[in-house]
Amino acid sequence: MNIGIIGGSDGLGKTLIYYFRDEFDVYITGRDHKKGRSVADELNVSYIESNAGLANISDMLIISVPIEHTCDVIREVAPFMKEGSVMVDVTSVKEGPARTMGEVLPDTIEYIPTHPIFGPRTTRLDNQVIVLTPEKKGEWYDKVYKYLKSKNMRVIETTAQKHDFMMSIVQVLTHFSFISTASAIEKLKVDISETEDYESPIYNLMIDMIARIVSQNPYLTYNIQSMNINGPKIRNTFTEAAIELRDAINSKDEEKFIEIAINATKHMGDITNALGRSDKAIGALNYEYSILFESIGKEIGLKHIYSGKIHTGILESVDGKTAVLRNGTKTKKLRIANIRIMLDKELYQWKIENWNRKTESISCMFPKNVHVETIQKTVMNISNIIDIKLTDAYNGPQIDENSISLTFEVTAFSKEDIENVKKLFTGFGGVIR
Structure with a gap:
């Protein structure tokens, strides 16, 4: 299915590309053709210079332009829409666009005046509100409604006036x-x-x-x-x-x-609920600051809530607005309002997928009655250890009869992490060979 977005190079129109491009063929137009082509290339969609041309190829045409231009654009493209397609607008005011669509679109073109109650900074559709104000419901309406519900959106059906x-x-x-x-x-x-x-x-x-x-x-x-x-x-x-x-x-x-x-x-209605929600918001802010302060001097992962970029390092300091991370010799200041703290398991998985690994074989003499599985389980509890495997066990002539030489292959994120494993071995009574 072809989805066309008039005004896809800015604001909400650009945000919609992220939601549609993996499932549909997306085409966009924009006022600034140079910028529009740049956005299309960046987001791997197609750019068309003509609104009329876009209308002609679109199964669903989305009007995402400033409110004062919406009705003019509807009139501009209405004659070029293909039979059996649907027009959707996403403006904050619905009476004008709904009336205009009803006046200029033929019966063969369905239209659904729509208002997503979220802005361009929204990164997920889950639990977001979207309002549909259909004057009549055709085949497209049911498809659109089911699609929005499949994304766990809160769909409200009402009139444009309401x-x-x-x-x-x-x-x-x-x-x-x-x-x-x-x-x-x-x-x-x-x-x-x-x-x-x-x-x-x-x-x-x-x-x-x-x-x-x-x-x-x-x-x-x-x-x-x-x-x-x-x-x-x-x-x-x-x-x-x-x-x-x-x-x-x-x-x-x-x-x-x-x-x-x-x-x-x-x-104001249910004051108890209002107090509960505001207490949650305050509690969440205070809890986040508490976790950050407790993490000073420790390794931590911080994810930017808008760009999705991951920042890792030793947390050096925290003040009311910023967190300072040190990674090697470099430090970075991050605005606390724009980040979230990654869970330990989440950070570990990210490291596995993105960091280089170090693998080293370590041979160590242990008392003969040492419990191998206990050693392996303890090693895996050390931060930044990915895997440990027993590759050899030897108690030949060069080894004391009360000892055994064990060789482990250890995979970790850094040489320093492997050195920590060696220290653990010596703590178990081992002697590195």
């Missing part, structure tokens, strides 16, 4: 309030890094969430605000609520303030 209202709360209100808070901090000329000396875990999480929102493409954020038909009501209500709260405090109206706070709390 979607846009819910997103006016989830996106418009949230973005507006977060950007307002960030703007107030800027106007107050507060040094955010200085506040970290006083921060609580909740403040830390809040600042991270605000930073995540304000760092998004401001053109996209503006279009989410301006193109959702419910936006004016949402922003006006937020502003009225802020003014009401301000006036209650400024006039020292304690009763009014408490009334507002209690009514707001009651309307």
Whole structure:
């Protein structure tokens, strides 16, 4: 099946390539042809310069362009889509695209207005939310629905109108309030890094969430605000609520303030669950820092959560934001927010797949009653040992009658690791030959 992505060289369109390229033939277009061809080469998909040409060969055509251009692109490519294909858009606003598809597409072309509730930084589809707003369901709809469920996604079916209202709360209100808070901090000329000396875990999480929102493409954020038909009501209500709260405090109206706070709390729903989820988030952050501090001076593996790159070495130091790894004579600073600690088994398996190995035969005289299996099991408990095999056992004329010479083939990640095995042998009463 051919999947075409208009706008596949940037943002969510580019992210979709990663999800589709192993199962389907993926073709993309982009505004900048040089960049588009570079992305296509990098991700091993095909680049086409013409949106119309892409529409003509695609079984599924995905529109992933800025919201303000979506309806224009739908009109542009509609006449060129092949019979029996399907059009999907992935914008944050659904009423406009749904209406346009219904107006310009013939009955032989199915369309599914869609909104993935995740951004370009998302690395897995598991448990991610995706909203489908079909005006009618054809053969493609069932296939798409089953495919999304097979990826363990949370699929919501609703109308374009209901979607846009819910997103006016989830996106418009949230973005507006977060950007307002960030703007107030800027106007107050507060040094955010200085506040970290006083921060609580909740403040830390809040600042991270605000930073995540304000760092998004401001053109996209503006279009989410301006193109959702419910936006004016949402922003006006937020502003009225802020003014009401301000006036209650400024006039020292304690009763009014408490009334507002209690009514707001009651309307938040399951507070117990909210406390549980936030406690989990705080606990996870604290636990990660604890593990890092306990690992100082030890070998550790850290995986970048976005690039997937693995960094290994001796953990030299940890502060509030960074971890410093030493690998030989080189040190590297890593932002703790962008990494996760690898489990011991995970790091061991990665080493086996990526590191060179050292193999050496070690001959050692042991007391005749030594237990070979105990030696082997103990050696395998040493860090960075891959394998140990008994290759020879000898008690000929040159060996004392109360001793036996055992030769083991030891495979490890480094010469130093093999030297540690020799030290263990001598600890068992052995004499290296």
